[in-house]
Amino acid sequence: MMRKVIYLAFATFLIGCSSSESPVQKKADLIIYSGITMVRPLNVLVTEFEKKNNVNIELKQGATGYLYGTIQSERTGDIFFPGSDSYRLNDQTNGIFKDHVFVGYNRLAIVTQKGNPKHLSNDIQQLTNPKYSVVLSAPDSSAVGQTSKKALDKMGITHTVYDNVTYFTTDSHRIFTAIRKGDADIALNWYATTKWPETKDFMDAIVLPENVSKPKTLELNLLSFSQNPTLAKQFMKFASSKHGLEVFAEYGFLTPSELTKTIKNLHSAHAENKQVEAK
Numbered sequence: 001m002m003r004k005v006i007y008l009a010f011a012t013f014l015i016g017c018s019s020s021e022s023p024v025q026k027k028a029d030l031i032i033y034s035g036i037t038m039v040r041p042l043n044v045l046v047t048e049f050e051k052k053n054n055v056n057i058e059l060k061q062g063a064t065g066y067l068y069g070t071i072q073s074e075r076t077g078d079i080f081f082p083g084s085d086s087y088r089l090n091d092q093t094n095g096i097f098k099d100h101v102f103v104g105y106n107r108l109a110i111v112t113q114k115g116n117p118k119h120l121s122n123d124i125q126q127l128t129n130p131k132y133s134v135v136l137s138a139p140d141s142s143a144v145g146q147t148s149k150k151a152l153d154k155m156g157i158t159h160t161v162y163d164n165v166t167y168f169t170t171d172s173h174r175i176f177t178a179i180r181k182g183d184a185d186i187a188l189n190w191y192a193t194t195k196w197p198e199t200k201d202f203m204d205a206i207v208l209p210e211n212v213s214k215p216k217t218l219e220l221n222l223l224s225f226s227q228n229p230t231l232a233k234q235f236m237k238f239a240s241s242k243h244g245l246e247v248f249a250e251y252g253f254l255t256p257s258e259l260t261k262t263i264k265n266l267h268s269a270h271a272e273n274k275q276v277e278a279k
Contacts, residue, residue: 083143104253192252
């Protein structure tokens with residue numbers, strides 16, 4: 001099954017096959033908008049779901065803030081997968097989102113070059129030190145930029161850190177590029193980005209304390225204007241199943257203990273539903 005994957009804005013990577021490689025492209029049965037960081041496990045599950053159900057899914061990836069703006073203006077698509085649940089929680093009045101399912105967490109981490117040559121710790125105050133080159137994602141361009149600013153605001157060091165930033169970038173991929181090129185001694189990025197095959201040899205991560213930055217809940221959100229809500233819900237159920245959660249855990253979005261707890265809760269919910277149906 002050929003599937004078109006579109007990278008919206010600031011393209012650096014493409015996953016899957018582009019439309020130019022397939023002269024005849026089947027119309028998409030579902031359109032999913034995904035933040036860049038989570039696209040790898042999502043791509044695995046999309047491929048499996050396509051094969052199992054003989055459908056075609058178009059995956060549009062990009063910086064979460066840009067995707068959210070696109071969804072608001074174009075009002076097309078079926079599922080939105082942002083880098084945190086804040087987009088749904090802050091959108092109560094617009095009515096863009098309907099059902100949602102949990103699939104994992106994004107964790108903010110201090111990211112260093114491989115081997116941590118500067119001997120950095122989990123202290124976010126290090127970002128204020130002028131002897132370090134600092135690269136951050138802009139707060140209005142991505143979920144990681146937004147979350148980074150919240151952590152800095154909480155510690156009261158936002159302006160000091162911003163004055164010390166070497167440059168701002170747009171998303172988690174560009175932060176990785178800054179680390180790989182040696183532009184940054186220290187950055188803030190999602191923990192999971194350090195677990196990818198193409199990144200793990202170039203950088204290490206130090207998870208921030210939860211009192212500085214709590215893990216961000218990852219959810220698949222059904223869009224209110226979906227043209228195929230039944231199929232969209234089927235995919236959401238598949239992605240949040242035991243198998244789906246295991247895939248997200250493999251890519252760093254659930255710890256082993258979180259995976260065990262979430263699957264246990266999933267089984268409990270299924271058992272309760274069966275009891276209700278039996279009555």
